[in-house]
């Protein structure tokens with residue numbers, strides 16, 4: 001059983017962030033550990049408040065895990081601000097865990113900012129270069145590159161250029177473009193899926209990066225890990241059921257408890 005650590009923000013609604021990560025890690029047969037960087041007051045309708053934690057308690061959590069428990073893979077999600085980023089980067093340099101998957105979370109699906117604007121510099125120069133794999137969605141890749149991405153060709157160029165700049169593999173996720181969702185890896189491989197017509201996709205990005213961390217830790221190749229993770233997330237979207245009045249999370253434990261209402265356009 002692999003031990004996987006997620007360093008991310010808490011989502012009180014249970015659909016994204018630390019809560020989604022822990023569900024994915026457990027559903028895919030690994031042991032999950034958590035370092036919380038920020039607490040969000042959040043539900044299926046949006047984020048109403050955010051508190052970033054003191055970097056000392058972020059550091060204490062990371063040290064508590066690494067001092068005692070073998071870590072077989074780390075995923076990083078919402079990191080909040082530059083001071084927390086610097087601290088995490090120092091500690092990940094010290095402990096050097098692999099695989100290290102970083103989801104450069106910037107804005108929640110609901111539109112709330114999850115990364116301070118002054119933190120971009122620290123993210124790109126201190127944290128992202130430590131990653132084995134970075135998983136930006138299209139708006140995040142646009143911010144990292146400083147240009148617009150409008151189609152599959154642009155996504156391919158973006159993945160290759162970011163990989164060269166940051167010295168890691170990059171998976172640009174295509175959920176935000178119209179049509180069948182296609183994710184593009186910096187190795188040149190594209191992963192085409194079928195678009196499931198539902199608004200219940202809260203936490204898909206968090207879930208994909210957690211799944212990638214587990215599969216890579218379990219010894220899958222990069223391409224296999226993307227294939228498996230995409231297929232897991234697609235099934236979880238397919239089985240999503242409404243839990244609130246807004247955009248509900250995906251169903252992480254669909255393999256054990258298939259939902260009867262899961263599927264399309266409900267809610």
Ligand SMILES: Nc1ncnc2c1ncn2[C@@H]1O[C@H](COP(=O)(O)OP(=O)(O)OP(=O)(O)O)[C@@H](O)[C@H]1O
Nearest residue numbers: 109137173174175176181194195196203204205206
């Ligand atoms: N409606 C959909 N049907 C099938 N797959 C989807 C759908 N929407 C997104 N995906 C897939 O889910 C994963 C996450 O993609 P997306 O581009 O939405 O990332 P994200 O914006 O970080 O996620 P989030 O929506 O949680 O912010 C990708 O593998 C993408 O292809």
Ligand SMILES: Cc1ncc(COP(=O)(O)O)c(N)n1
Nearest residue numbers: 009010016017108109202203
């Ligand atoms: C704590 C936390 N981390 C990440 C996300 C992004 O997920 P989404 O884009 O699905 O809102 C979020 N909403 N909250």
